[in-house]
Amino acid sequence: MLKVTFSAACRFVILIAFCCSAMVCFSQEPSHSISGADADKLLVTRVEPAYPVSVKDANVAGNVIIHFNIQKDGSTGQVQAFYADTGTRKFAMIDHPEVHQAVLDAIKQWKYRPYLVDGKPAEAATMAILRFDFCKQDSSCQSEPAEFKVTVVPAPRTPVSGEILLNEKQVEGKLVKQVQPRYPHMAKIAHVSGDVVLHILIDKQGHVAQVQAKSGHPLLIQAAVDAVKQWEYQPFMIGGQVVQVGADVTVRFHM
Structure with a gap:
């Protein structure tokens, strides 16, 4: 009875140690990072995101910045829609979940040649900027959106009493x-x-x-x-x- 209990305890400790080790490895940033321009040179397959109809109908255009990792086999991993900035008729900034999802779905299908370090494939962090421009996808659009800018729109500030x-x-x-x-x-x-x-x-x-x-x-x-x-x-x-x-x-x- 004691022998069985000891064996089960050992297996439990080993399992916990393995899980903790895996979590640490997964959370680590790649040791290499490359610019978007350098990543473009390795790009083999690029799938463009679908423009969400609801966003297009609202005349929203802008840029979405994507942060992701190029895996050793050239696939993409840990894709994250990081930020969107715009110049549009209606909005100063885009932070639209449908836009982000469309971008994530597209980036996950991108394929790269492996990034090599000392002749061996290595994982590398990089970024890409995707532009959503409804004018380019709609010939009936008569005027261009406003110039694209990175803009901060702070909420109105109420002065603190006694400040x-x-x-x-x-x-x-x-x-x-x-x-x-x-x-x-x-x-x-x-x-x-x-x-x-x-x-x-x-x-x-x-x-x-x-x-x-x-x-x-x-x-x-x-x-x-x-x-x-x-x-x-x-x-x-x-x-x-x-x-x-x-x-x-x-x-x-x-x-």
Whole structure:
């Protein structure tokens, strides 16, 4: 009886160890990444996404950025519709599930020649930008959509009661803890760099209580927000009283 119990326990421990190991391996990013232009040189089969009728009827056009891995056999894996930006008649941005699904279905059918490292196939992360343009697919369309732009459309901000507005230089001198942002992997692949401007509210304890994006590339904004939320300042005093202040701050991303 004891022998059977011990054997079952051993099998359970081995199973748990195997599952944990598999999860770690699956979650790891490929050790190699290549630009979209370099990936295009390896592309053998490309399937274009179907334009969803409901999206086309709404006169929505734009770009969808896709992040995926080229597997060792040239197939695609871990495909993710990352972000869509547009210039359109009706909308400043696209974030439409039907568009994303159409793109995912198409990318999964793409086929590449294996990416070689030292003569051996290797898995590599890359990206692609697909354009949805209803004018190109409808000859009755008489005018072109607006020029494509990367746009941030912040929600209207309600000033916080008692908030004192300062400029960036005024709060910079009180900064005691500055966490540098982690450069997003997707932004590196896309060779995206630039500044992100955020409006922050600093509470009476010197902590960043609120953060709102004002401008910047969408691939960089979240990394900037995550870093700035960890910044700390000396408490601000005006007229002998500790106050909460608001200011714009700039986070720079340069490769």
